[in-house]
Amino acid sequence: MxxxxxxxxxxxxxxxxxxxxxxxxxxxxxxxxxxxxxxxxxxxxxxxxxxxxxxxxxxxxxxxxxxxxxxxxxxxxxxENYDKALYPNNDPDDVFDYLNEISEGDAQVFFGYTLVDSVTMDQYGILNSDINGIGDYENFVRFVNTLENSQLINKIKSLSLNQPPEGSELTDVTFSFRLESYYQRVPLQDVNQVVSSFTMNPSVSTANPFYPLIRTSIPPNENNLVNVEQSRLIGLSGTRIFVIDQSGSMNTLKEGDNVYLGYLQSIDSENKIATFSLNKGGITELVTMEIEQ
Missing domain, CATH: 1.20.5 (Single alpha-helices involved in coiled-coils or other helix-helix interfaces)
Known part of the structure; x- marks a missing residue:
């Protein structure tokens, strides 16, 4: 190259x-x-x-x-072992049914139920309802006591109590309150473990502040009990007395037995007298009967 x-x-x-x-x-x-x-x-x-x-x-x-x-x-x-529980969902029918279950026996009241709204939080919600009705005061106290102390969580707010309308029973009251019922939005508890057992606080008083101490009328003798003021004492022993009542019938009574407006308080066999405690419209009287000679 x-x-x-x-x-x-x-x-x-x-x-x-x-x-x-x-x-x-x-x-x-x-x-x-x-x-x-x-x-x-x-x-x-x-x-x-x-x-x-x-x-x-x-x-x-x-x-x-x-x-x-x-x-x-x-x-x-x-x-799982907590004594309180949330409603399983936000169905107002569940709340209404629960109230009806409580309103039985000596806690029975008559009420109306109105759903107001449902408020949601992160893991739970609140059903707000308006409850109003009428019922015996002692029954109402037991109704509220059971509602607040039983397993499902309910809170009562804005409670209002008033005397009943004219013509109602003296023991009745009208009531209204806002009910907050708590339900779960996420599965916090097993709904099968929620039971319908009801609990009350036994220390809550049922004394009715609306019941008049003195009344202008007295109740009728619907059970036909012995009317002490219209009866005669015909005999007695150490524990019993024998009375002819207002209808002419003979009755045997012992201490503590009920009579019209009261009860037999004591028997004095030595002096041959019987003492009755009677409540006449809120005024208590002691009435003594002696054996007729």
Whole structure:
């Protein structure tokens, strides 16, 4: 080979070709490593870092599982054994039915139910209802007592009590109040564990402040009890007396037995008298009967 009068041997020529080839190979390798492999390595490194963080987080959760599980089981045990519970949902029919279940026997009242609205919180909600009605005062106290102290959570607000309209029983009152009934929005409790057992606070007084101490009229003798003022004492023993009542029938009474407006308080066999305690419209009188000679 000639180049401007120079003749290159095959060895030199091959060396130059080899060097050029090596240069291109080296450049290509560098470019491959620099622009492809490095980017891929950086991506892999980033992925490794993220996976390591995820692993560390999951490992920390795994390591804390025994303690978390113990805390959870304790919380479940507290909830399951708590004496209060939320309504399972926001169905007002459940509240109405619950009130009807309470209003039985010596807690019976007559009431109307009106749903006002439903307020939602994070994990629970509140059904607001207006309740109004009429009933015997002692029954109403037991109704409210049971409602507030039984398992399902109900709160009474803005309670109003008034004397009944004319013609009603003297023991009756009219009432109205706002009822807040709490229900669950997330499954906090097993609804199968909610029972309908009712509880009352026995220390709550049922004395009726609306009942008049002195009344202008006295109740009729509906049970045809012995009317002391229209009867005659015809005999007595140490524990019993014998009375001819207002209808001419003979009755045997012992201490504590009921008569019209009261009861037989005592028997004095020595003096041959019987003493009765009578409540005449709120005024208590002691009436004494003697054996007729």
């Amino acid at each position: 000639r180049w401007r009068g120079l003749t290159l041997s095959y060895a030199v020529r091959n060396t130059i070709i080899l060097l050029v080839t090596l240069f291109f190979i080296g450049g290509a390798s560098y470019s491959y490593i620099k622009f492809y492999q490095e980017a891929k390595l950086e991506k892999l490194q980033t992925s490794k870092t993220e996976k390591q963080k995820d692993y560390n987080s999951k490992k920390a959760t795994s390591d804390s599982y025994p303690q978390l599980n113990e805390t959870y089981q304790n919380a479940v045990n507290i909830v």
